[in-house]
Structure formats: structure tokens, C-alpha cells
Ligand SMILES: [Ca+2]
């Protein structure tokens with residue numbers, strides 16, 4: 001499994017002019033009943049265009065994005081309706097970016113590329129609306145005056161751009177990262193993430209499952225064009241995190257550290273698209289919903 005992932009990583013690095021390294025697989029995923037089938041989702045769009053101004057909040061806090069209940073269906077026209085989620089339910093600021101080796105790919109400039117909702121491509125291709133952290137790179141983001149608070153279940157979601165190799169949900173093209181949270185930007189609480197170096201990698205680098213509490217290995221279903229809520233962990237895809245797992249109740253900052261241990265560059269690959277690719281971070285339980 002890991003070997004297949006590595007082979008595709010090398011192959012698509014050769015042909016894809018993007019950090020997303022989009023899969024050429026055309027096989028649709030098998031609907032498992034628990035996830036929407038987003039294989040027919042549209043390509044990357046302007047993520048920022050669907051976010052209302054921060055002052056235009058919904059009193060109810062209910063996302064305007066439709067929740068399709070996990071049914072497997074193509075995106076509806078209604079799904080393209082403007083969202084009224086506050087801008088600060090997502091990243092509004094890059095506090096710091098410390099690129100690792102072979103970092104730098106950006107579908108758009110920072111910070112815009114990590115602001116707003118995810119631009120998921122479903123199971124068969126990864127978003128290019130990302131910044132590549134590089135091997136061992138670190139990024140710290142915040143949410144305006146908003147904060148993540150501990151509510152029932154997951155409290156925020158990190159969106160990378162993994163995909164299923166040839167439609168196989170057990171063979172994920174994953175580039176894991178360690179996620180931490182902080183309320184002051186100084187003291188951090190860490191979700192443990194220590195993937196093993198991939199023993200089947202021809203370069204001796206790369207990360208192998210299990211990925212545990214790492215981010216970067218659950219495909220992203222939500223896209224501004226498909227009506228899937230980016231703040232509902234049951235349908236959004238991405239890697240969801242629960243503050244309660246760390247005994248934390250309030251966090252203003254999220255930090256992600258690449259844990260791919262990728263060679264720089266991967267054989268035949270671009271010199272700027274290594275490591276964890278950050279698309280977006282969404283607050284599920286917000287202090288200011
Ligand atoms: Ca929680």
C-alpha cells in the first residue's frame with residue numbers, strides 16, 4: 001500500500017504542475033454510505049467568493065451550506081449559493097510560516113491560499129488551493145477575533161489534499177502533519193503524530209500509515225461549489241480534531257508541522273511541493289459562531 005502511494009507520488013510529481021499532484025485515476029470511489037460521493041465535484045474555485053464579510057453573521061450560527069446528509073449525489077445547483085459563514089470560521093491570518101526544504105508551492109499567495117473554506121476535490125484528486133510546507137516546514141494560523149472552543153465531538157477540521165490511489169480508500173496518498181493548538185501563541189498542546197518512515201520508499205523517505213492523530217490523510221469532500229458544509233465533520237472530509245482530547249477548552253491558534261520526511265526534491269519532482277499541503281482550517285465549535 002505504501003509502496004503504491006510512493007510510486008504514484010513520484011509519477012505524478014513528474015506530470016503534475018502542482019503541489020496537489022492530482023491523481024490520474026478515473027475510478028469512482030465506492031460509496032461507503034458514511035460519506036458523500038464527491039467524485040463529481042467541480043475543480044478548484046474561488047474559495048473567497050463564497051464567504052460573507054465578518055460582520056454579516058447568521059444569528060443562528062447555522063451554516064448556509066447544505067448538508068446533504070451523506071447521500072451520494074452530484075452537487076446541486078443550490079450548492080453554489082453564497083455561504084453566510086463568518087470569514088473567521090476559517091483562517092484569517094498566517095501568524096508565521098517557516099518553510100522546510102522544497103516548500104513554496106502556492107495555488108494563490110499567502111495568506112489567501114489558506115483562508116476561507118476548503119476547495120476539496122473528493123477522493124480522486126487533491127486541491128491545488130494549497131501551500132506546501134516543505135519537508136519539516138511549519139505554519140501557524142489564527143482566526144481573527146474568533147477562537148475554537150470545546151463542544152461535543154470534533155471542534156475544528158484541518159484540510160490537506162490527500163486522495164485515494166486508483167479509487168482505493170485503503171491506499172491514501174497522504175502527506176501527514178502534526179497539529180497543535182494554543183490560546184496565546186506561545187504555549188502549545190500537541191495532537192501526537194509520528195508516522196513511520198515509509199520502508200518501501202525508493203528514496204528512503206516518506207511517511208507510512210498508521211497516521212493516527214496526524215492531519216493530512218482524510219480526503220476533502222467540501223468545496224465551495226458542491227454545497228457540502230465545510231464545518232460539519234460528518235460530511236466535510238478533512239482531519240477533525242477534538243480539543244477535549246488534549247484537555248483544552250479554548251484555542252486561538254493552530255500550528256501544523258510537516259511530518260512527511262520527504263526527500264528534497266522527490267525523484268523527478270518539483271523543488272517546491274514537498275510536505276504537507278495546507279488548504280484550509282475550519283472551526284466547528286466557534287466562540288463566535
Ligand atoms: Ca470537542
Ligand SMILES: [Ca+2]
Pocket residue numbers: 019020126160161162174175275276277
Ligand atoms: Ca498533499
